[in-house]
Amino acid sequence: MTVTREMGFADIPELYGRMTGDEKHEWAAASTLPVLWVLYDRVLDVAPDRVDDPSRDRFLLSKGHGPMAYYAVLAAKGFLDPSLLDTWTKWDSPLGLHPDRVLVPGVEIGSGSLGHGLPIAVGTVLGLGLQGGDQRVVVLIGDGELDEGSNHEAIALAGRLGLDRLTVVVVDNGSGTHGWPGGVAARFAVEGWEATTVDGRDQDALHEALLTPHVGTPLAVVAEVR
Amino acid sequence: MSTMREVFARTVTEAMETDPRVVVVLAEISRDVFPATDRVINVGIREQAMVGVGAGLALSGLRPVVHSYAPFLVERPFEQIKLDFGHQDVGGVLVSIGGSYDDPGWGRTHQAPGDVALIDTLPGWTVHVPGHPDEVAPLLRTALAGDDRVYLRLSLRTNARAYPVTEGFTVVRRGRLGVVVAVGPMLDRVLEATADTDVTVLYAATVRPFDAEGLRRAVRAADHADVLLVEPYLEGTSTRLVTEALADLPARVRSLGVQREAELRAYGTAQDHDAAHDLDALGVAAAVRRMFGHGGQA
Numbered sequence: 001m002t003v004t005r006e007m008g009f010a011d012i013p014e015l016y017g018r019m020t021g022d023e024k025h026e027w028a029a030a031s032t033l034p035v036l037w038v039l040y041d042r043v044l045d046v047a048p049d050r051v052d053d054p055s056r057d058r059f060l061l062s063k064g065h066g067p068m069a070y071y072a073v074l075a076a077k078g079f080l081d082p083s084l085l086d087t088w089t090k091w092d093s094p095l096g097l098h099p100d101r102v103l104v105p106g107v108e109i110g111s112g113s114l115g116h117g118l119p120i121a122v123g124t125v126l127g128l129g130l131q132g133g134d135q136r137v138v139v140l141i142g143d144g145e146l147d148e149g150s151n152h153e154a155i156a157l158a159g160r161l162g163l164d165r166l167t168v169v170v171v172d173n174g175s176g177t178h179g180w181p182g183g184v185a186a187r188f189a190v191e192g193w194e195a196t197t198v199d200g201r202d203q204d205a206l207h208e209a210l211l212t213p214h215v216g217t218p219l220a221v222v223a224e225v226r
Numbered sequence: 227m228s229t230m231r232e233v234f235a236r237t238v239t240e241a242m243e244t245d246p247r248v249v250v251v252l253a254e255i256s257r258d259v260f261p262a263t264d265r266v267i268n269v270g271i272r273e274q275a276m277v278g279v280g281a282g283l284a285l286s287g288l289r290p291v292v293h294s295y296a297p298f299l300v301e302r303p304f305e306q307i308k309l310d311f312g313h314q315d316v317g318g319v320l321v322s323i324g325g326s327y328d329d330p331g332w333g334r335t336h337q338a339p340g341d342v343a344l345i346d347t348l349p350g351w352t353v354h355v356p357g358h359p360d361e362v363a364p365l366l367r368t369a370l371a372g373d374d375r376v377y378l379r380l381s382l383r384t385n386a387r388a389y390p391v392t393e394g395f396t397v398v399r400r401g402r403l404g405v406v407v408a409v410g411p412m413l414d415r416v417l418e419a420t421a422d423t424d425v426t427v428l429y430a431a432t433v434r435p436f437d438a439e440g441l442r443r444a445v446r447a448a449d450h451a452d453v454l455l456v457e458p459y460l461e462g463t464s465t466r467l468v469t470e471a472l473a474d475l476p477a478r479v480r481s482l483g484v485q486r487e488a489e490l491r492a493y494g495t496a497q498d499h500d501a502a503h504d505l506d507a508l509g510v511a512a513a514v515r516r517m518f519g520h521g522g523q524a
Contacts, residue, residue: 054287102315108285110313113305119275120310123251123282123290126267130249131287150306153272157279160270 007076009037015072018085019095026068031173031200031225032061032140033069038206039138039169040077048078051106057135058124060109062117063142063171064098071095071104079106115148117141118168122154125163138167138210143184144175152187158218159191166218167210168193171200173225188220200225230380231323233362235259238291241370247289248370251280255294256323277303281310284318289370296322296338296379304344312348317373319366325381325411326459326484327499334491339484343463345377346434352376353434355410355458360388361431377434383411383458383496389429394437397444401425403518404452404478405444407468409433412456412505419511423518425454433457433464438471451477454517456510460484461503480517482510 007015012033017023027033040046045057061070068088075082080095087093094103098112111117121139128135141151158166170184180187185195194214198205200223209221228236235256242248242265250266253276260266269275273294280290292299299322300307311318326339345351352374354365362380369376389396395407398417401424408416409430416427426444430437445451451472457463461483468479485503492502500506504513 058285100313110309113309115274116278116306116309119278119306120282120285120314122275123279123284124286125282126279127249127283127286127288130265130283131246150274150278153269153275154278157269157272157275 009041009076011076012037012069012072015075015082015085016068018082019068019071019088027072030066030069031171032063032066033073034201034203035140035169035171035206035223036069036073038203038210040073042207043210044138045136046106048106051079054131055133055135058108058121058128058137060111060117060121060124060137060139061099061107062109062111062121062139063114063145064111067095067097067099070099074104074106080104114142114145115150118151118154121166121168122158122161122163125158125166126161129165134165136165136167138169140169140171142175143170143172143180146170146180146184146187147176147178155188155191155193159188159193162192162216163218164214164216168218168220169210170220170222171225172222173200184222185220188218193218193220195220195222197222197224199223228359229382230356230359230362230384231256231259233359234293234321234366234378234380237363237366238370241367245289245370247287248291249283249288250291250293251276251283253294253298255298273298273303274306277306278310280318281306281314281316284311284316285314289373290318291321291370292318293321293323295336296324296341297336300341300344300377301338307345308348311375312350317375319369319376319378321366321378321380323380325379325383327496328382330496330499331493333493334489339460341379342377342433342457342459346463350375351434352432354378354432356380356431357385357410357413357429358388359384361391364391365431379410379459381411381458385411385414389431391431393432394440395428395430395444397426398429399425399427400447401427402449404448404450404454405441406454406456406514407441409455409457409464412458412510415500415505415507415510416456418507419514423514425514425518436464436467436471438467441468441471445472445475445477451475452517453477453479454513455479455481456505457481457483458505461486478517480513482513
C-alpha cells in the first residue's frame with residue numbers, strides 16, 4: 001500500500017484493526033492511544049525522515065506491553081508502512097508484542113520488562129544536556145509499572161537533579177493491585193516534580209498538561225483512564 | 227604501587243580530558259576518586275538507576291563508564307545490564323572492584339564470584355580480568371575508545387609483574403605434559419604451583435572473547451591434550467569454551483575456581499578464602515599433581 005495522503009486520528013481504527021482484526025472496539029479501549037496521538041500530533045519534535053537526527057525529541061515507551069496503539073500511531077505518522085501492521089507478531093515481522101528499537105524505525109527503546117524506561121530517560125536527558133542539547137525527553141509508563149522500584153530511584157534522582165527536559169506520562173488506569181493512596185501525582189510532587197493530573201481521554205487537556213511550564217524541575221502528567 | 231582502582235580512576239579522568247564522549251556513572255562507591263565534574267554522575271545508592279542512566283547516556287551518543295562494587299554492579303541490576311545495554315544494543319564500559327572476595331570481612335553480601343558467569347550469559351560482552359595494575363590502563367584505553375560492551379573486573383589481588391596486554395593468551399612458559407591456563411591474578415599462584423612440573427602456562431587477562439586458537443596452539447605443541455583452567459571467580463566459568471576449543475581432541479579438562487557447592491560463612495582474609503577454595507598455591511599444586519603427575523622438567 002502506498003501512502004498518498006497524510007493520515008489522521010480517524011485512520012487509527014483501521015490501522016489498529018490490521019493487527020487485531022477488530023476495528024470496532026479494541027482501539028477505543030487502548031489506554032495509551034489518546035496521549036500517544038497528542039504527543040506525536042502536537043508535542044514531539046520528531047519526523048520519519050529524522051529518526052537518526054540527534055536534535056530530535058525522544059519518546060520512550062516504557063510500558064511496552066500492548067503496543068498496538070503505538071504501532072498504529074507510528075504508521076499514521078509515516079514511521080511505519082501500514083502494510084507492516086499486517087505482519088504483526090509473525091516470525092520475520094519487526095512488530096512484536098513488545099516494541100524493539102533495533103527493529104522498528106522511530107522506536108527509541110525496546111521495552112516489555114517494566115521499570116526500565118524512566119532510568120534510561122534520565123540518562124538520555126543528562127547525555128543530551130552534556131552535549132549542549134535541549135531536546136525534550138518524554139517517557140510513558142503505567143500506574144502498575146510504577147510498582148517497580150527502579151522508577152522510584154529515577155523519580156528521586158531526576159527531581160534532585162532538576163531535569164527540566166524530562167517529562168513522564170503516567171497512564172493511570174487503576175491497574176495496580178495495591179494502588180497509590182493520595183494519587184500517583186503525589187509520588188512525583190514530593191520529589192520536587194511539577195505534577196498534574198488530567199483526563200487521559202481528553203486530548204486537549206493532555207496537550208495543555210504536556211505544555212505545563214516546569215523550569216528547573218521535571219514534569220509528570222498523570223493521564224487518568226478509567 | 228597504585229591499586230587497580232587508582233589506575234582506573236586516573237585513566238578515565240585522563241580520557242575525559244581528551245574524549246568528550248567519556249562519562250562516568252557511580253552509585254556513591256568511589257565518588258572520592260573521581261574529579262567533581264558534570265561528567266561524573268553520582269546517582270546515590272541506586273544501582274538500577276545507575277545502569278539505566280548509563281544506558282541512556284549511551285543512547286544519547288556518549289561512552290558511559292559504569293562503576294561499583296562487583297555485586298552491586300553486576301548482580302543487583304543484572305536485568306538492567308541485560309536489557310538496557312544488551313537489548314537496546316548500546317555499548318558501555320562496566321568496571322567492578324571487589325573481585326570474588328577481596329574484602330571477606332564483609333561477608334557474602336560483598337562477594338561476587340559469579341559475576342563473570344553472569345555476564346557470560348549475555349551475548350556481545352568483552353571481559354577483562356587484569357592481574358596487575360599496570361595492565362589496567364591499556365585495557366581501559368582500548369575499551370573507552372570503542373563502542374562495544376566491556377566488563378572490566380578489578381581486584382586487590384595481583385601478580386608480582388604485569389604482562390604486555392595482548393588480544394589473546396600469553397605464553398608464559400612452555401612444557402610437554404599439558405597446558406595450564408591462569409586467568410588474571412591467578413598467574414603467580416599457578417607459576418608457583420607448576421614450578422617443578424613440565425607444563426605450558428598460558429596467561430589470560432582477557433577471557434571474552436576466549437582465545438580458543440591460542441589454547442589449541444599450546445595444546446598441539448604439548449604431548450597431551452590435558453588442560454587445567456585456573457580462574458579467580460566461579461569454578462568452571464570458562465570450561466565450556468575450553469572443551470569447545472578442543473572438541474576434535476581426546477582432551478582432559480579440569481577447572482579450578484571459587485567452589486560452587488556451599489556458601490562459606492567465614493570471614494578472615496582473602497588468603498584464608500583462597501585456601502578454603504583450594505586456590506592458594508598449595509591447592510593449585512595439588513590439582514597440578516593430580517592432572518600431570520609428578521613429571522619433572524625434561
